[in-house]
Amino acid sequence: MSTMLLDRRAFLCGSVAAALVTTRAWAQTAPASAGPADPKLIEDLVAANRVLADQGVVDGYGHVSVRHPADPQRYLMSRSIAPEIVTASDVMEYDLDSNPVDARGRSIYLERFIHGEIYRARPDVTTVVHNHSPSVIPFGVSTAPLRPLYHMSAFLGGGVPVFDIKIAAGQATDMLVRTPALGRALAQTLGPRPVALMRGHGAVVVADSLPRAVFRSVYTEMNARLQAQAMALGGPVTYLDDEEARRAEASVAGTISRPWELWKKKALAR
Numbered sequence: 001m002s003t004m005l006l007d008r009r010a011f012l013c014g015s016v017a018a019a020l021v022t023t024r025a026w027a028q029t030a031p032a033s034a035g036p037a038d039p040k041l042i043e044d045l046v047a048a049n050r051v052l053a054d055q056g057v058v059d060g061y062g063h064v065s066v067r068h069p070a071d072p073q074r075y076l077m078s079r080s081i082a083p084e085i086v087t088a089s090d091v092m093e094y095d096l097d098s099n100p101v102d103a104r105g106r107s108i109y110l111e112r113f114i115h116g117e118i119y120r121a122r123p124d125v126t127t128v129v130h131n132h133s134p135s136v137i138p139f140g141v142s143t144a145p146l147r148p149l150y151h152m153s154a155f156l157g158g159g160v161p162v163f164d165i166k167i168a169a170g171q172a173t174d175m176l177v178r179t180p181a182l183g184r185a186l187a188q189t190l191g192p193r194p195v196a197l198m199r200g201h202g203a204v205v206v207a208d209s210l211p212r213a214v215f216r217s218v219y220t221e222m223n224a225r226l227q228a229q230a231m232a233l234g235g236p237v238t239y240l241d242d243e244e245a246r247r248a249e250a251s252v253a254g255t256i257s258r259p260w261e262l263w264k265k266k267a268l269a270r
């Protein structure tokens with residue numbers, strides 16, 4: 001994942017629009033804002049960035065976004081900086097084509113299409129995390145499927161698909177989801193599930209809230225680490241069966257605010 005400055009064409013188009021004073025031309029280059037978001041949601045988005053860094057899910061790379069509560073066609077995400085140092089002033093608004101509403105020369109994440117295309121494909125999703133969570137990488141490149149090993153990761157019970165960018169693109173790539181088409185292909189692989197791995201790259205994790213997406217990201221990383229340890233012990237590994245996963249997920253779902261409040265407090269105290 002790398003960064004890019006806002007496409008020069010957008011700037012030039014903006015100049016032309018200003019010269020012609022045509023609202024239509026301007027609208028093509030700068031999507032309308034859905035308006036200011038609740039400061040509490042922005043605070044949670046900032047906290048999510050820092051918590052994911054604290055928990056080893058993201059490092060200098062990776063990003064988390066939240067859908068705009070006032071308009072499902074917009075989402076909020078930081079400008080292109082390391083998640084651990086994100087502040088409220090870094091948060092930008094995007095449309096689902098992943099065009100920034102008000103770029104002001106700020107650099108934006110190259111792989112932002114992951115977010116826009118998942119929001120488009122999944123009306124139920126309000127938060128998207130993209131990470132290079134280290135322990136999940138082996139499960140994206142081997143024949144061992146990532147499976148729920150314990151109750152905390154029961155949400156993996158429906159299976160974890162693997163997105164192969166070479167198949168999606170039809171040729172070798174630089175492994176980055178740098179186009180809307182690749183974002184759509186990734187969203188298709190994810191389907192209705194909470195997590196998809198990306199071969200040779202990382203993962204996407206989605207949920208209906210920021211705390212739940214952070215929770216799932218943390219425990220996907222944790223499950224991957226524990227699963228590799230269990231497999232290394234040799235012999236068959238017993239995973240949660242479908243019924244256990246279903247029941248455990250329902251039970252744990254009601255407790256997510258407990259770790260979230262702890263993680264958030266620590267993350268925002270720094």
Ligand SMILES: [Zn+2]
Pocket residue numbers: 001062111130131132201202
């Ligand atoms: Zn990436």
